[in-house]
Amino acid sequence: xxxxISYPISIIYYLCFGLTLVIFHPIQWVCFRFFGYQxxxxxxxxxxxxxxxxxxIVGTTYKFSNVEAIPKGVxxxxxxxxxxxxxxIAMIWFLRRFxxxxxxxxxxxxxxxxxxxxxxxxxxxxxxxxxxxxxxxxIKKLGDYIEANNRSAVIFPEGTRSKTGQPKAFSxxxxxxxxxxxxxxxVVPVSINNSWKMVKFGFxxxxxxxxxxxxxxxxxxxxxxxxxxxxxxxxxxxxEGIKF
Numbered sequence: 001x002x003x004x005i006s007y008p009i010s011i012i013y014y015l016c017f018g019l020t021l022v023i024f025h026p027i028q029w030v031c032f033r034f035f036g037y038q039x040x041x042x043x044x045x046x047x048x049x050x051x052x053x054x055x056x057i058v059g060t061t062y063k064f065s066n067v068e069a070i071p072k073g074v075x076x077x078x079x080x081x082x083x084x085x086x087x088x089i090a091m092i093w094f095l096r097r098f099x100x101x102x103x104x105x106x107x108x109x110x111x112x113x114x115x116x117x118x119x120x121x122x123x124x125x126x127x128x129x130x131x132x133x134x135x136x137x138x139i140k141k142l143g144d145y146i147e148a149n150n151r152s153a154v155i156f157p158e159g160t161r162s163k164t165g166q167p168k169a170f171s172x173x174x175x176x177x178x179x180x181x182x183x184x185x186x187v188v189p190v191s192i193n194n195s196w197k198m199v200k201f202g203f204x205x206x207x208x209x210x211x212x213x214x215x216x217x218x219x220x221x222x223x224x225x226x227x228x229x230x231x232x233x234x235x236x237x238x239x240e241g242i243k244f
Contacts, residue, residue: 006058006205013057013206020050021113028117041099044118048092055086059209060198064094066216075146075153075185077178077222079234081167081242082156083195090212091154091190099151101142103174105129123151129159132173139174143181153178157235165196167242170235172227179222179230189217189234191241215241 024047031039076098091100106126109119125142127135146153157170192214197207217237
């Protein structure tokens with residue numbers, strides 16, 4: 001029954017979602033080209049504010065816990081499970097004070113209004129998952145960037161989205177490169193729940209009435225841990241916070 005009801009609501013949602021992307025694409029271009037990083041950052045923040053509001057059409061709500069525990073004035077590496085694209089929209093808006101940049105697959109860097117422009121010009125790393133020689137310097141550049149500017153990187157070490165909420169094993173390579181490039185950073189594990197339910201029927205229609213939760217766990221100072229211990233603690237915190 002929910003799937004049947006969702007069809008007309010999802011049509012309205014996608015019309016609003018698509019219109020938002022189209023409207024903000026030239027806004028981003030103007031902000032970046034003529035006013036620089038801070039103006040572009042504001043345009044991206046409000047793009048994602050409206051994208052979050054679009055998801056309210058299908059009854060989606062959000063809760064972020066323990067945000068106050070995130071250190072300020074230092075580089076942050078958010079390490080999270082990944083369930084859908086709605087993880088990214090929510091993190092950009094609700095964690096906007098931390099200037100989130102993403103490790104993302106290069107395919108997203110072209111063809112999507114607003115999204116592709118931000119990934120190419122907003123400081124994120126676009127990687128070819130099949131080509132480590134290309135990915136390694138891109139991730140290192142992101143690590144150097146957050147170290148120099150006290151900003152944040154978001155990495156999903158599972159490497160791909162979980163379609164059922166069940167976490168996949170973490171890959172170490174990307175996180176290890178970020179930690180080496182940003183030795184003064186704190187790793188903040190994040191557990192995301194219920195985002196996969198937005199797309200449980202696939203791209204269309206959307207799941208209705210989901211409450212997405214994002215739990216920030218205890219920050220781990222990179223310089224205080226061996227990497228193996230660091231990723232073990234981060235993965236354990238993320239997985240223990242996932243509800244099935």
